[in-house]
Amino acid sequence: MKDKKRTATLLQKMKENGEKISMLTCYDYTTATLVEASDVDAILVGDSLGMTMLGYEDTLPVTMEDMIHHTAAVSRGLDKTFLVADMPFMSYHLSDEQAVENAGRLIKEGHAQAVKLEGGARFASRIRAITDAQIPVVAHIGLTPQSIHAFGGFKVQGKNEARAIEILEDAKKVEEAGAILVTLECVPEKLATLISKELHVPTIGIGAGAGCDGQVLVYQDMLGMFGGIAPKFAKHFANVGDVMKDAFTTYSKEVKEGSFPVSGEHTFAITDEVMDAVIAHTKGENND
Numbered sequence: 176m177k178d179k180k181r182t183a184t185l186l187q188k189m190k191e192n193g194e195k196i197s198m199l200t201c202y203d204y205t206t207a208t209l210v211e212a213s214d215v216d217a218i219l220v221g222d223s224l225g226m227t228m229l230g231y232e233d234t235l236p237v238t239m240e241d242m243i244h245h246t247a248a249v250s251r252g253l254d255k256t257f258l259v260a261d262m263p264f265m266s267y268h269l270s271d272e273q274a275v276e277n278a279g280r281l282i283k284e285g286h287a288q289a290v291k292l293e294g295g296a297r298f299a300s301r302i303r304a305i306t307d308a309q310i311p312v313v314a315h316i317g318l319t320p321q322s323i324h325a326f327g328g329f330k331v332q333g334k335n336e337a338r339a340i341e342i343l344e345d346a347k348k349v350e351e352a353g354a355i356l357v358t359l360e361c362v363p364e365k366l367a368t369l370i371s372k373e374l375h376v377p378t379i380g381i382g383a384g385a386g387c388d389g390q391v392l393v394y395q396d397m398l399g400m401f402g403g404i405a406p407k408f409a410k411h412f413a414n415v416g417d418v419m420k421d422a423f424t425t426y427s428k429e430v431k432e433g434s435f436p437v438s439g440e441h442t443f444a445i446t447d448e449v450m451d452a453v454i455a456h457t458k459g460e461n462n463d
């Protein structure tokens with residue numbers, strides 16, 4: 176499986192065979208090449224880049240230009256990994272036509288293989304329109320960060336009966352509309368497991384438990400690169416943040432004490448003959 180090209184069809188087969196799908200966010204070329212060298216099945220260029228890469232407080236300011244810029248960079252580092260790009264806030268809210276046009280840009284200019292948009296039943300017509308334009312759509316329901324103001328904060332969704340049923344119905348509606356994958360964010364484990372059983376297409380959970388058909392995490396969260404409070408579901412698979420901080424500190428110390436760079440090891444040689452000529456030049460000996 177390691178080198179097999181991941182396609183929408185393959186991801187569907189994985190669900191049918193009971194194989195879990197692994198997905199990570201990624202926003203730049205270098206990290207894309209590292210993910211590509213692993214066995215991760217899919218990359219999401221999430222609009223979380225607004226927070227992780229651009230330092231915004233939430234994802235709302237992210238533009239189509241931001242998404243295209245980062246998606247294109249990631250695509251240049253990939254070969255077999257399936258590439259999904261997020262549709263940013265207000266890039267699909269106005270009409271089906273607007274949604275198709277912007278989804279098309281993420282495919283043509285960003286070289287994504289699918290687009291993701293947030294919203295359930297209310298956005299089913301957008302999913303249908305984009306799908307009809309032959310662009311695969313990943314739906315995103317449960318906690319949808321672009322609705323932060325409507326939700327009143329980042330909160331687990333579906334804990335009460337009405338909201339749990341609404342999320343289940345959203346899942347069915349987005350599948351009916353043509354979604355190839357359904358992201359379930361911050362949904363109680365048992366509800367996410369039930370939804371995963373009810374749907375034919377794979378579910379990709381984030382904070383939704385192991386009953387989902389796959390998982391996605393923000394890579395800075397899983398690498399321990401954020402100093403702040405990590406979400407409960409974001410297991411640290413490495414402490415890359417500490418490794419980076421130590422390396423930056425050591426680098427600065429060695430520069431200041433003069434132990435880096437080491438002559439011969441990190442430097443380039445020049446012949447004495449050329450150097451003598453350069454020194455003579457500085458003294459005006461060779462000047463006409």
Ligand code: KIV
Nearest residue numbers: 200221222223381391
């Ligand atoms: O933007 C993002 O990274 C996402 C994931 C959290 C699913 O939408």
